Amino acid sequence: MGGDAAGPVPNDQHDFALWEKRVDALMILGSARGHFTVDGLRRCLEDMGEQAFEEMTYYERWVASVNQNLIEAGVYSLEELGAKMEEVKARGDTYGSAQDA
Amino acid sequence: MPHDHHDHDHLSPSGHPYRQDNDEALTYWQTMEIAIRELLIEKGEVTSTEINAQIDAMDARTPTNGAKVVARAWDEPDFKAALLEDGAKATKEMGFDIGPMNLVAVENTDDVHNVIVCTLCSCYPRNLLGLPPDWYKTREYRSRTVKEPRKVLAEFGVNLPENVACRVHDSTADMRYIVLPARPAGTDGWSQEQLAELVTRDAMIGTGLPLPAS
Numbered sequence: 001m002g003g004d005a006a007g008p009v010p011n012d013q014h015d016f017a018l019w020e021k022r023v024d025a026l027m028i029l030g031s032a033r034g035h036f037t038v039d040g041l042r043r044c045l046e047d048m049g050e051q052a053f054e055e056m057t058y059y060e061r062w063v064a065s066v067n068q069n070l071i072e073a074g075v076y077s078l079e080e081l082g083a084k085m086e087e088v089k090a091r092g093d094t095y096g097s098a099q100d101a
Numbered sequence: 102m103p104h105d106h107h108d109h110d111h112l113s114p115s116g117h118p119y120r121q122d123n124d125e126a127l128t129y130w131q132t133m134e135i136a137i138r139e140l141l142i143e144k145g146e147v148t149s150t151e152i153n154a155q156i157d158a159m160d161a162r163t164p165t166n167g168a169k170v171v172a173r174a175w176d177e178p179d180f181k182a183a184l185l186e187d188g189a190k191a192t193k194e195m196g197f198d199i200g201p202m203n204l205v206a207v208e209n210t211d212d213v214h215n216v217i218v219c220t221l222c223s224c225y226p227r228n229l230l231g232l233p234p235d236w237y238k239t240r241e242y243r244s245r246t247v248k249e250p251r252k253v254l255a256e257f258g259v260n261l262p263e264n265v266a267c268r269v270h271d272s273t274a275d276m277r278y279i280v281l282p283a284r285p286a287g288t289d290g291w292s293q294e295q296l297a298e299l300v301t302r303d304a305m306i307g308t309g310l311p312l313p314a315s
Contacts, residue, residue, distance in 0.1 A: 002218075002220025002221075002243060002244060002247045002248075002271065003220075003244065003247055003248050004240075004244040004248075005244070005245075005248075006240055006241040006244040006245050007241055008241060008256060009236050009239060009241045009242045009245070009253060009256055009257075010235070010236055010239055010241060016232065019131045019134050019135075021156045021159065021160075022134055022138060022152060022156065023134050024155075024156075024159060024232075025152045025155035025156050025159070026134070026137060026138060026141070026147075026152070028155055028159075029141075029146075029147045029151060029152065029155055030141070030146075030147075033146055033147070035146075037274075038202075038274040038275065039274050039275070041274070042221065042222070042273075042274045045221065045222055046221065053240070056130075057130075058222075058223065058238050059130075060128075060130040061222075063130050063133050063134050063137070064130070064133070066137065067133055067137055070137065070141075075140075075141070075144065075146060076140045076141075076144065080140060081133075081136055081137070081140065084136035084139060084140055085132050085133060085136045087136075088132050088135045088136050088139075089127070089132055092127070093126055093127055094126065094127055095127050095131050095135075097127075098127050098131075098132065098135055099135065100135075100139060
């Protein structure tokens, strides 16, 4: 990535969406609980490979990395995650409606 | 005029466009965020209050923190020496704790201009500057700043003379940088509060310069 050719630096700016701020908060709180370090976060980002950096947004990569670290730390299992994601999806079609009531 | 669709209809109160994905169908990754958050709460790892407090704390950190540090360094030679010696320690004593990371302050002089980047992702001195601007995280900035920094700086309106060296600092997970810009001329006798007004976010990243005294 560093040193690759690329176009002009885009200067648009957006407000962070609530879900993105929450991912950020989960990263800080998860590491404050001792489940992973910022190095662990970075390792997963590096392991994703170049394609993830082309196709996923910034916080999408982060949530994937936080998840990987929490599973490795044994905070919850892949099965628990899968079941919870199905439960969330069943609640609604938008981010707002998928929140626990 | 409820049926008019001017551009400002799509801007948030801060003047920035809303991200499309706020309004679109629930994504896989958003589903994962909700699931992780709820699992952590169910297991007693975190509370929703802690999450909200963390978001509030993050929103409260802005480049005015960094501006206070820079203004103090301009005004107090001892503090400047301490900042250049150990940035994490010096800024922690001002109440801006960077945690376990190292903070390296790099000084702009007549001969050297510094600029910071994180080629991998977005490492950034958040304790002093808040969350990074979008462009800092873009592929374009991350790729090109290490390859053609003068050209990137020119796009930001900073045209470095040939005789000024350009040093690029690539941040890492545990090593963050902040640029200590050169004090603008004509500010002798100014208070630290007045000086801080001149210190822009981009001046501390290196993609800008402090405002002139005028």
